[in-house]
Amino acid sequence: MLNPLKIFSKFVKSHNQKQLDKLQIILERVNNLENAISKLNDDDFPKKTLELKEKLKEKQNIDEILPEAFALVREASKRTRGERHFDVQIMGGIVLHQAGISEMKTGEGKTITIVLAAYLNSLQGQGVNIVTVNDYLAKRDCSEMNKIYNFLGVNAGFISNEQTDDQRKYNYSQDITYATNSELGFDYLRDNMK
Numbered sequence: 001m002l003n004p005l006k007i008f009s010k011f012v013k014s015h016n017q018k019q020l021d022k023l024q025i026i027l028e029r030v031n032n033l034e035n036a037i038s039k040l041n042d043d044d045f046p047k048k049t050l051e052l053k054e055k056l057k058e059k060q061n062i063d064e065i066l067p068e069a070f071a072l073v074r075e076a077s078k079r080t081r082g083e084r085h086f087d088v089q090i091m092g093g094i095v096l097h098q099a100g101i102s103e104m105k106t107g108e109g110k111t112i113t114i115v116l117a118a119y120l121n122s123l124q125g126q127g128v129n130i131v132t133v134n135d136y137l138a139k140r141d142c143s144e145m146n147k148i149y150n151f152l153g154v155n156a157g158f159i160s161n162e163q164t165d166d167q168r169k170y171n172y173s174q175d176i177t178y179a180t181n182s183e184l185g186f187d188y189l190r191d192n193m194k
Contacts, residue, residue, distance in 0.1 A: 023091045026067065030090055033071035042079065046153025048072055053123050062120065066097065069120040072152060077112060080147040089113045097121065111141050115148055122154050122175040130178045135160040138178040149176060159183045 040048070049072070052065050070090055078084045085093075089109050092102035093116025104110045114130055122128045132138045135158075142158035149156045157171030159179035168187060171177055179187075 023094055026094050027087055027090050029067035030070045030074070031087070033067055034074065037068075037071045037075045040075070042151070045072060045076055045151055049123065049153040053125065056123055062124065065123070066094070066120055069123065070094075070116050073116050073119050073148065076148045076151045077115065080151045081112075081144075083112060085109075085112060085116065090116065093117045093120075111145065114141075115145050118156075118176045119149065119152060119154060125175075127172070127174070128176045129184065130176065131181050131184065132178055134180060135183070138180060138183075142176075142178040159187070 048068075052069055055065055056062060070085075070093060073093075074085045074090070086109070089112060092104060092110075092113040095102040096114060096117040097120055102113065104113065118128045118130055130138075130141070132141060138158040139160060142156050146156050154175040156176040156178065157174035159168055159171055159177060161183065163171070172187075
């Protein structure tokens with residue numbers, strides 16, 4: 001006997017499937033740029049970053065430059081770290097950029113996935129904060145991912161509890177800052193008290 005629910009679900013997509021379809025379209029746009037981006041010289045990457053920043057200053061929508069930005073990050077990661085983002089990591093980066101939640105298990109590449117959204121949003125020149133669970137991860141992730149960021153022409157810093165006020169100020173002035181939620185909270189309170 002035919003199950004009416006199965007028949008219905010073949011014609012009407014679930015909310016999750018609709019979201020995945022939207023992500024797939026953006027992913028295809030990123031993947032379609034991979035060949036062209038792979039032909040760039042190393043010194044072209046910071047120039048591309050400046051071009052993307054200029055597009056944003058000219059009021060181009062950040063979502064319009066997402067495919068090119070993600071393709072640049074994927075290639076930069078491949079060249080600097082020997083790690084190419086998988087499609088699911090690209091999709092995770094899109095979800096993070098869209099202020100969604102992307103759940104990933106240990107070893108699935110959360111650290112490299114966040115670089116996609118962090119780089120894209122850093123192009124707006126307002127700073128990006130990445131919240132980690134402890135000082136060790138803030139320092140480690142910043143140090144490891146800085147190879148990618150520097151290759152692209154952006155910079156990153158990290159906040160830890162043993163830093164001086166000047167070191168904190170410097171690291172907060174970077175394009176991307178890694179910190180724990182407690183450090184961010186206490187720095188906010190310290191700044192207001194001063």
